[in-house]
Amino acid sequence: MVNPNLDPRGYQPGGVPSRERRFRVTTWARANLFNSWLNAVLTLATLWLIWTVCWPLLKFLLIDAVWDGASRVDCLADRVGRDVGACWPFIGAKLPQLLYGFYPINEQWRVNLTAALGLGLLVPLLMPSLPYKTANAILFFGVYPVVGFVLLVGGMLGLEHVETRLWGGLLVTLVIAVTGIVGSLPLGILLALGRRSEMPAVRGVSIIFIEFWRGVPLITVLFFATYMLPLFLPAGWAINPLLRVMIGVMLFAAAYMAEVVRGGLQAIPRAQYEAAQALGLGYWRMMGLVILPQALKLVIPGIVNNFIGLFKDTTLVLIVAIFDLLGQLRAAFSDPNWAAPTTVATGFAFAGIIYFCFCFGMSRYALWMERRLNPADR
Amino acid sequence: MSEHGSSPVIRTTRNAVAVELSGVHKWFGEFHALDGVDLKVMRGERVVVCGPSGSGKSTMIRCINGLEMHQRGKVVVDGVELTDNLKRIDEVRREVGMVFQSLNLFPHLTVLENCTLAPIWVRHMPRREAEALAMQYLARVYIPEQAAKYPGQLSGGQQQRVAIARALCMNPKIMLFDEPTSALDPEMVKEVLDTMVELAMDGMTMIVVSHEMGFARQVANRVVFMDFGQIVESAEPEEFFSHPKHERTKLFLSQILH
Numbered sequence: 001m002v003n004p005n006l007d008p009r010g011y012q013p014g015g016v017p018s019r020e021r022r023f024r025v026t027t028w029a030r031a032n033l034f035n036s037w038l039n040a041v042l043t044l045a046t047l048w049l050i051w052t053v054c055w056p057l058l059k060f061l062l063i064d065a066v067w068d069g070a071s072r073v074d075c076l077a078d079r080v081g082r083d084v085g086a087c088w089p090f091i092g093a094k095l096p097q098l099l100y101g102f103y104p105i106n107e108q109w110r111v112n113l114t115a116a117l118g119l120g121l122l123v124p125l126l127m128p129s130l131p132y133k134t135a136n137a138i139l140f141f142g143v144y145p146v147v148g149f150v151l152l153v154g155g156m157l158g159l160e161h162v163e164t165r166l167w168g169g170l171l172v173t174l175v176i177a178v179t180g181i182v183g184s185l186p187l188g189i190l191l192a193l194g195r196r197s198e199m200p201a202v203r204g205v206s207i208i209f210i211e212f213w214r215g216v217p218l219i220t221v222l223f224f225a226t227y228m229l230p231l232f233l234p235a236g237w238a239i240n241p242l243l244r245v246m247i248g249v250m251l252f253a254a255a256y257m258a259e260v261v262r263g264g265l266q267a268i269p270r271a272q273y274e275a276a277q278a279l280g281l282g283y284w285r286m287m288g289l290v291i292l293p294q295a296l297k298l299v300i301p302g303i304v305n306n307f308i309g310l311f312k313d314t315t316l317v318l319i320v321a322i323f324d325l326l327g328q329l330r331a332a333f334s335d336p337n338w339a340a341p342t343t344v345a346t347g348f349a350f351a352g353i354i355y356f357c358f359c360f361g362m363s364r365y366a367l368w369m370e371r372r373l374n375p376a377d378r
Numbered sequence: 379m380s381e382h383g384s385s386p387v388i389r390t391t392r393n394a395v396a397v398e399l400s401g402v403h404k405w406f407g408e409f410h411a412l413d414g415v416d417l418k419v420m421r422g423e424r425v426v427v428c429g430p431s432g433s434g435k436s437t438m439i440r441c442i443n444g445l446e447m448h449q450r451g452k453v454v455v456d457g458v459e460l461t462d463n464l465k466r467i468d469e470v471r472r473e474v475g476m477v478f479q480s481l482n483l484f485p486h487l488t489v490l491e492n493c494t495l496a497p498i499w500v501r502h503m504p505r506r507e508a509e510a511l512a513m514q515y516l517a518r519v520y521i522p523e524q525a526a527k528y529p530g531q532l533s534g535g536q537q538q539r540v541a542i543a544r545a546l547c548m549n550p551k552i553m554l555f556d557e558p559t560s561a562l563d564p565e566m567v568k569e570v571l572d573t574m575v576e577l578a579m580d581g582m583t584m585i586v587v588s589h590e591m592g593f594a595r596q597v598a599n600r601v602v603f604m605d606f607g608q609i610v611e612s613a614e615p616e617e618f619f620s621h622p623k624h625e626r627t628k629l630f631l632s633q634i635l636h
Contacts, residue, residue: 271482274445279496279548280472282464289495293486373486 060085060342061349075340086346087338094332098350101168101323107160111171114151118144118178126365128372141182164242168323170354176246176314176324181307183250188257189296193287195262206258213255218316221248226320245317253310260302264295297373304366308359326351395454396421396552396583397442402451404437404607411437412448413607421551424584426594426615429604430630435587436479438604439554442585443467443474456551472500475545479557481537483529489516489540490525493547501548508547515543519573535566539573546577553577555586589634595619603627 033043064085066075073079075087091098100108121140124130152175155161167175194206213221225248226241233239268291276286296303318327329347332338397419404412412434419425427435440446441453444460444467453460455470483492493512497503503511516522519539521532529537538558545553555574559567571593578584578597588594594601594615601618603611603626611618611627622628 269480269482271478271480272484275478275482275484277445278443278471278474278476278478279544280468280500281496282468285499289499290484294484297486 060345062086072336072338072340072343075338075342077341084340084342086349087340087342088346090332090338090340090343090346091350093338094328094335094347097332098169098325098328100171101328102166103162103168103171104160104166107154107162110151110154110159110162114148115174117147117151164240167242169328170325172242172317172322172327173311173314173324175242176249176317177311179246180249180253180310180314184253184257184306184310185303187250187254189261189292191254191258192261192265195258196265210255210258213252214259218249218252218313219319221252222316222320224248241320242322245320245322249310249314249317253306256306256309257303260299260306261295263302264297264299265291267298268295297370300366300370300373304362307362311358311362312355325354394421395419396423396456397585398452398454399438399441399448400452402438402441402448402453404434404441404446404448411607412441414451415604415607415609417602417609417612419552419583419585421583422581423599424578424582424597425586425600425602426598427585427587427602427604428589428591428594428630428634429610433604434607435604436556437607439476439556439585439587442552442554443471443476445476472548473551474554475548475550475552476554476556477538477541477545477558479560481529481534481541481561483537483540483544485529487528488525489521489527489529489532492529492540493544496544497547512543512547515546516540518546518576519543520569533566534562535569538562538566538570542570542573542577552583552585555584555588557587557589559588559590591619591635603630605630 032039034040062085064083066080066084066087066089069075069087069089074089075084077084096105096108100111103111118140121136121144125133125136125140130136150156150159152167152171153162153164191206191210194202195210197203197206222245225244229244230238272290272294273286276290281289315324315326317324318330323331329351333344333347395418397417399415399417402412402415403410415434415438417425417438427438429435437446441448441460442455447462448460456473458466458470460467460470483489484495487495490509490512493516494505494508497508497511498505501508513522513525516525519542521536521539521543524532524536524540529540532540542558558574559570562570567590571590574584574586574593575597584597586593586598598615600612601615602609603618603622603624605626611622611624613623618627619631622631
């Protein structure tokens with residue numbers, strides 16, 4: 001007899017998964033994980049590996065973690081009377097410093113507002129289904145940098161001036177990374193086009209620029225920008241130290257970006273150039289409408305790779321006394337009030353999670369975009 | 379440029395020169411690709427160019443819209459002499475449509491966007507108008523229903539017909555075809571040739587590099603045979619096929635007509 005309530009996949013409404021379904025899971029495992037001796041061994045070894053890595057991590061971050069406390073003593077094993085994992089109160093106490101550096105507390109709303117505005121403009125820009133892309137792009141790339149500059153730096157419109165040496169933490173990390181990312185892509189595209197130009201002067205300048213910046217380590221660039229550049233500038237000329245570093249990072253990233261983009265340009269068949277030319281499109285329109293959309297799509301993985309590398313490289317500004325997220329973290333470690341055995345590990349775990357969220361986010365978004373842009377898949 | 383939006387224009391054969399090449403030479407390194415080519419094509423005339431591979435046919439028609447620059451001699455297209463001046467080259471390219479052997483629609487754009495790209499960005503036509511024009515030409519090559527698809531979703535023959543429509547959307551005065559059917563599967567050759575025949579019937583000035591002798595017989599006013607970078611023979615199709623004068627022409631015809 002056929003039970004009309006029984007769905008063919010073995011699911012009984014309102015009941016527990018049927019025996020039939022549980023049976024299927026074990027058959028699947030038997031067919032795929034334990035179908036030979038070698039596979040069985042590999043499966044067990046993998047499970048063991050996952051266990052040895054994940055369990056201590058879970059134990060440290062969550063199970064043994066201390067969640068409340070006012071100072072180091074709350075994170076001491078003797079005091080708590082058990083094994084102690086992550087000391088989260090430390091992060092809680094240092095959070096303002098990790099996010100804003102020494103940005104004055106009363107002015108921190110300006111940072112929050114800048115971040116909120118940036119997010120409010122960026123998210124709709126990244127969602128292809130939303131309308132008004134042109135207006136959105138103009139607001140984000142044209143208006144927002146000015147608004148953000150005024151809000152963060154101040155000194156006008158009744159806003160108190162906040163010197164950049166007071167900036168720090170995630171604020172500095174994001175300012176350097178976002179300007180680097182937004183600036184290096186267009187600059188890199190121009191350099192790539194320049195390197196493939198038929199005009200010897202343009203090609204020469206592009207090659208020299210790219211090879212110079214690729215040839216020196218980022219640390220050298222930062223050192224040079226911070227300590228050497230002022231010596232070469234005429235007296236009375238001073239460029240803000242943060243700005244110097246931002247420009248250094250941007251130019252450095254642009255050189256790498258140029259080579260990625262050039263790879264994409266080389267993959268576009270000559271027939272595409274000729275078809276565009278035959279229609280009467282001039283150089284810039286041919287590049288902008290026909291060649292670059294195809295070339296950039298091809299090199300999305302490389303571009304995002306560069307973005308992620310750039311985001312993580314921003315921590316190097318630590319060596320020129322600019323305190324990004326990691327710099328602030330190290331400063332926080334030296335606070336004797338929080339000197340407990342697990343604070344350092346907690347701090348690095350926290351920084352690791354933040355960096356991972358940003359980088360993984362970029363990577364997933366790029367992957368999704370790549371699939372979307374591939375017309376053959378639609 | 380006053381022809382925007384009008385129905386495909388029936389061009390009357392006026393006794394005016396559309397394309398004139400005189401004493402054109404072109405070298406690729408040591409290779410003498412064009413060796414003193416003289417060719418005059420009148421408005422409304424349809425010329426089919428044939429010859430063995432490497433004979434300079436493609437190079438010659440690519441010189442007409444500046445995809446290759448000639449090194450000696452003179453190329454005048456629609457009254458404009460082609461020089462190194464990029465503005466002039468673009469001016470000529472706006473009036474000369476070209477269909478290539480390789481299927482080179484823009485793969486990242488839909489069929490409709492392929493057709494409207496140049497009218498919008500080169501002719502500065504309003505989008506709506508450009509789309510209407512594109513749909514009209516897509517209907518003319520019998521694929522209006524494919525407008526929203528991407529080139530990769532079409533057959534080779536359909537792609538080549540879109541390429542013809544794309545060129546026509548610029549309302550060109552002259553159409554160049556560089557072996558438009560050579561890259562196609564045999565069963566798709568006819569649909570493309572039929573489109574070209576219809577275009578010829580409308581009086582379009584056409585220069586076609588092709589080995590499709592049936593097409594040449596049907597529509598050409600003149601068949602030109604090239605070999606070693608020179609024009610060896612040029613005659614009306616009837617004359618050309620039945621009484622070729624030159625030995626090389628006879629040999630070539632015997633090879634391709636079996």
